[in-house]
Amino acid sequence: MSKPRSAPTLDDVAKMAGVSTATVSRCLNNPDRVVATTRERVQAAVDALGYTPNFAARVMAAKRSFTIGAIIPTMENAIFARGLQAFQEELHLRGYTLLVSSSAYKPDIEEEQIRKLAARGADGLLLIGHDRDPEIYKYLESRRIPTLIAWSYRPNALAPSIGFDNRKAMRNLAERVIAAGHTRIGMISGIREGNDRARLRIEGVQDAANARGLSPDGFTIVETPYEIENGGAAFAELMAQPVPPTAILCGNDVLAVGAVRRAQDMGLRVPQDVSITGFDDIELARIVSPALTTVHVPHREMGRKAALQLVEMVETQSPGQGEQLATNIVSGGSLGPPPQG
Amino acid sequence: MSKPRSAPTLDDVAKMAGVSTATVSRCLNNPDRVVATTRERVQAAVDALGYTPNFAARVMAAKRSFTIGAIIPTMENAIFARGLQAFQEELHLRGYTLLVSSSAYKPDIEEEQIRKLAARGADGLLLIGHDRDPEIYKYLESRRIPTLIAWSYRPNALAPSIGFDNRKAMRNLAERVIAAGHTRIGMISGIREGNDRARLRIEGVQDAANARGLSPDGFTIVETPYEIENGGAAFAELMAQPVPPTAILCGNDVLAVGAVRRAQDMGLRVPQDVSITGFDDIELARIVSPALTTVHVPHREMGRKAALQLVEMVETQSPGQGEQLATNIVSGGSLGPPPQG
DNA sequence: AGCAGATATGTAAGCGCTTGCATTTTGCAT
DNA sequence: ATGCAAAATGCAAGCGCTTACATATCTGCT
Secondary structure, three states: OOOOOOOOOHHHHHHHHOOOHHHHHHHHHOHHHOOHHHHHHHHHHHHHHOOOOOHHHHHHHHOOOOEEEEEEOOOOOHHHHHHHHHHHHHHHHOOOEEEEEEOOOOHHHHHHHHHHHHHOOOOEEEEEOOOOOHHHHHHHHHOOOOEEEEOOOOOOOOOOEEEEOHHHHHHHHHHHHHHOOOOOEEEEEOOOOOOHHHHHHHHHHHHHHHHOOOOHHHEEEEEOOOOHHHHHHHHHHHHOOOOOOOEEEEOOHHHHHHHHHHHHHOOOOOOOOOEEEOOEOOOHHHHOOOEOEEEEOOHHHHHHHHHHHHHHHHHHOOOOOOEEEOOEEEOOEOOOOOOOO | OOOOOOOOOHHHHHHHHOOOHHHHHHHHHOHHHOOHHHHHHHHHHHHHHOOOOOHHHHHHHHOOOOEEEEEEOOOOOHHHHHHHHHHHHHHHHOOOEEEEEEOOOOHHHHHHHHHHHHHOOOOEEEEEOOOOOHHHHHHHHHOOOOEEEEOOOOOOOOOOEEEEOHHHHHHHHHHHHHHOOOOOEEEEEOOOOOOHHHHHHHHHHHHHHHHOOOOHHHEEEEEOOOOHHHHHHHHHHHHOOOOOOOEEEEOOHHHHHHHHHHHHHOOOOOOOOOEEEOOEOOOHHHHOOOEOEEEEOOHHHHHHHHHHHHHHHHHHOOOOOOEEEOOEEEOOEOOOOOOOO
């Protein structure tokens, strides 16, 4: 017995089973269109040869890949992990494979990845957030690739979306902070450019401040990439002001965790000396102590529903309606009243 | 101007540029084999049409995919994140794309994923750890798919590997724990089956215990999947023994963080009342307080070197030599002398 | 027994690209 | 001008699969 020079093909199976390649193909893809006896014969050949269909050939011939692409801003932290996990589980159940790539929060890389996934024959695409060059939506439409947006809900956008209202969610949290008595508020935001979530969360804080009649000079924003150390650095920067804030709202949990750690390094107690809040409610939020007061996002639900929605768009050629999900605030001990209050 | 019914093809470009498809193909893949003037003409057509090569067709024709597959046990926690990130960055530099999938620590899922990646034409594969059915190595060899193993170094194994000596690393850490005065040691291990890293780490602790003449009844092991909550539960279980351990070594940082949090919930101070150590030195280890005393693994270096090695194996058909990397212990405050010592 | 209609299988035309080989063009020394 | 090797390009054969469409083989009726 010599090793095969290359993988067995449909032809090999067909020959061994004494049928045509068409029949073998049908056995694999439409078993009910082939009579039981032949089916068994073919199956035996498949097993004997250890045959696995060549994916590229299948994609070419069928013009379907049963592959869904997703482009997320980063894999470095866990922000998207849980949602994506649920997304992929649901996809798997429906017979689809997920291909993930990351854009490092860079629009041009995202565009490159979109083209790459299109070239790979992705049947549908999941993108994060709405902010991107409108040309991209045109491209996707011209290539007939159903696209769904997650992590940010917006009706009547260029593409359907499933997510939550970032602005309102953050506003709610900010109002709670203000209600606790804080008047000097700082914010550590992610980079706004090309990131509607970051932008909307800032606006949410502003909404709350306006609604509660907070003086604008009591509100400073530092913008920095979503990384733990950056959260720490931004925290230090905010606290170095002549009149430092008593509460700091962070654009997400990663920044907040960095802020909490830095506060502790600086000898500040959270929340006695300074309050800090997060956004996302990822695992990290509960590991740091005190645990973060943060906005809980239903990641798993979002991922699962996104999968269902996108598969439907792909299979029925329908436009997709999108859906808004609710968030809620979880209290974790990092938010308290202002000092000497 | 009507929307194209489907993506432009090589043919379209060729026609527009007034050359043959062969020339267009060469422009894209071997630009130096085509004269500058034609190259420009072709490039213009490519741009005008917004042409992107069809990946499946290219793979079929070229029998190369410039894709490397990696199968990791889990994406849920960050254990593999940093190493994989470095792996993919290096791969990208070399012109390869990384396809990642996870096996959920299940051998049969891993096998399925291996076949899937093979079917997708992966030029090479990165696998974690050595423990798996030997048939798989045969399959990979018969399909001529270069395979490299990471996260665990072992010379003369069925496949080359790049990683560290899990057993010795853990032994070193355990010796330090014993040197601190602990005689009753507990261990929270990951599931051993199909996971040589987990197995070797246990053996490392045993090595140290034997070398230091520790009584075997002073050493209890709890085996549980790598998840934070499990670490907590296992910790509670260990501490519920009539004579609880004074130090608990964990199979990785995730388990250790769970243990630390649970200890605090139980009103135990770390390390005054109980010492806890981790393994991996992931970000989490430094966020929890006290920070973990743990084994630092050079994840980025490992990922980068794995990429270089694997690409070489793919491009030169060489067997690959593998490499052992050093680990070191980082002290984080979670390890102290035993109580009343 | 014989036939319509369903059911099962085979035939063969691509899908979009790469690449060995054949052919044409070019550059340059004579 | 002429010839020749080298460089540039074209031709066409696949790569392994799916799927109309054509053909062959069954059903169950009358």
